[in-house]
Amino acid sequence: MTGGIAAYKTCEIVSRLVKLGADVWVVMTREAAELVTPLTFRTLSGNPVITNLFDPGLSSLPVLHIAIADKADLILIAPCTANMIGKITGGIADDALTTIVMASKAPKIIAPAMNPNMWENQIVKENVEKLKKLNFKFIGPCEGMLACGVEDIGRMAEPEEIIEKIVGLLGVKQDLKGKQVLVTAGGTTEAIDPVRYISNRSSGKMGYAIAEAARERGAEVTLITAPTNLSVPLDVKVVRVESAAEMLDAVLQNYSKADVVIMAAAVGDYTVNTATSSPTTYDLRLTTKIKKSNKKLMLKLSPTEDILRTLARRKDRKGKIHVGFALETENLIKNAKQKLKEKELDMIVANGPETFGSDNIQFSIVKRSGEAVKYNKITKEKAAQIIISKIVGR
Ligand SMILES: Cc1cc2nc3c(=O)[nH]c(=O)nc-3n(C[C@H](O)[C@H](O)[C@H](O)COP(=O)(O)O)c2cc1C
The missing domain is CATH 3.40.50.1950 (Flavin prenyltransferase-like)
Known part of the structure; x- marks a missing residue:
């Protein structure tokens, strides 16, 4: 005292x-x-x-x-x-x-x-x-x-x-001792030019809390993180990425040894393909900044590769637990269930957009069996412990 x-x-x-x-x-x-x-x-x-x-x-x-x-x-x-x-x-x-x-x-x-x-x-x-x-x-x-x-x-x-x-x-049980847990966190960024990018409002707090909760329960944790302002939890292997493609690469590189994969990152659904301000079409591989002008700038976006869907097709998928997150603005549970099925997940955590940046989360956990449990607003640390407990099956 x-x-x-x-x-x-x-x-x-x-x-x-x-x-x-x-x-x-x-x-x-x-x-x-x-x-x-x-x-x-x-x-x-x-x-x-x-x-x-x-x-x-x-x-x-x-x-x-x-x-x-x-x-x-x-x-x-x-x-x-x-x-x-x-x-x-x-x-x-x-x-x-x-x-x-x-x-x-x-x-x-x-x-x-x-x-x-x-x-x-x-x-x-x-x-x-x-x-x-x-x-x-x-x-x-x-x-x-x-x-x-x-x-x-x-x-x-x-x-x-x-x-x-x-x-x-x-009272923390070491029930993940000897297990490898792969967690993704943060919002990926897609470059428009060397200084500009498009991204989303993810803070990374949920993924970081999950990485910490898994580590506290004895797991060896690899955290693949898009840019965030958070300090990384101790004793966690950190891989820093920026774009959705880099995140996919990092996940694939770390997948084979993982027992559990928790995709808490908000991975961009689109990447920037070309930027056109007539008559110029910018080659985005170049390192030149797009010049400011009062003409319209058209960005052409192409879809990124869905990481969990890619993982579902892997030969070494068997025996691994895949957990996804679904952020929906409407029909939360229905859409989450559909994602769970499409991406062949074991569990999905469904939440609304109010979660972005907040220290708290209101969410539902939907399991492959169809069982859905709703949780009222709690801190992301507590939510992380619940999610890990559900994975461990306690
Ligand atoms: C009535 C009273 C209440 C205090 N309350 C606080 C407090 O709530 N938080 C704080 O940081 N310092 C508070 N202080 C100042 C600390 O007591 C002071 O910085 C002291 O050197 C702290 O010593 P310690 O950290 O070794 O206990 C208070 C001082 C007094 C006289």
Whole structure:
């Protein structure tokens, strides 16, 4: 725990974890202990509270920080101040909490809570990105009424959500161990000339979340990604592509070893064939930029090759699981079922266009048997876990 006003909410987290059977050890910074008393947490957890590495009262543990760091199956920092995020990112270990965090190999969850200006501070943003890349899991902050009297982003996530995340992480089954999962993500781009392209609104968030969920369950994951602004999940092999043709090539190159193929990418249905601004027809293989003029520019598009349909015809298709995505603006389930049949898929995830760019998704999973299950709006991370569970058949 660090010195954030949300520290009072941590009482509930500790109390609920204890009820779930966890052995909870509370480590507080000096500032946290100014806001809530260590005695409260000693009483709730049933264990001594660590505020000082050199506390003579804890001498029963020979090297306190190593003993606690080794003991932990998971470390949660809730609330986590801007200061603590900065200290961890900077590799500082100058108190009990930072030293234990540095000495532990356990998964770490950070629940930030701070004033919105602090959260939006570029230094904090960069620190958070860096920690995410190092596989620190973040939960929140959320929007709501803050202690500083404004309604904005910065509230610590609710204890319930934090508990759910902890249980999810500790309870993750390694049921994809030894399996190869191929995931595609992002929206492909088709060049018009060296500087312009056509593309779609896909953010890649769903595919990245699926890659991460599969990896968390023990799979070896290859992520073939069209351009996105996302940082790639740790321990995932990444292949970067731009066009639909490049994506097809990359998929074919990685297909034979795959056990599961999940095509979450929004692959362009058309590629640019020629661009004509009478009387000039541009050869798109050239590297010249099309000149701006006030004449109409006609683009001739030709269809791209459908990746899943191509895969369905492969000799080594047998035994592999193919999962597709269907984005439809109308007759969602009917169209998804038709795609599932045409592309010989095992499962299809159907969703509407509101999903593009959003952190959330409302979707249906349609299986080859015709069974269709609808899910209300949830985060893409949660959706990814559900999709993986459905694939594994749990
Ligand atoms: C009443 C009070 C509430 C605070 N709440 C927060 C907070 O919610 N988030 C935050 O980042 N800092 C908050 N601070 C500032 C931190 O306590 C301060 O940056 C401190 O150095 C953090 O130390 P620590 O990270 O070692 O706990 C608060 C300070 C006070 C006095």
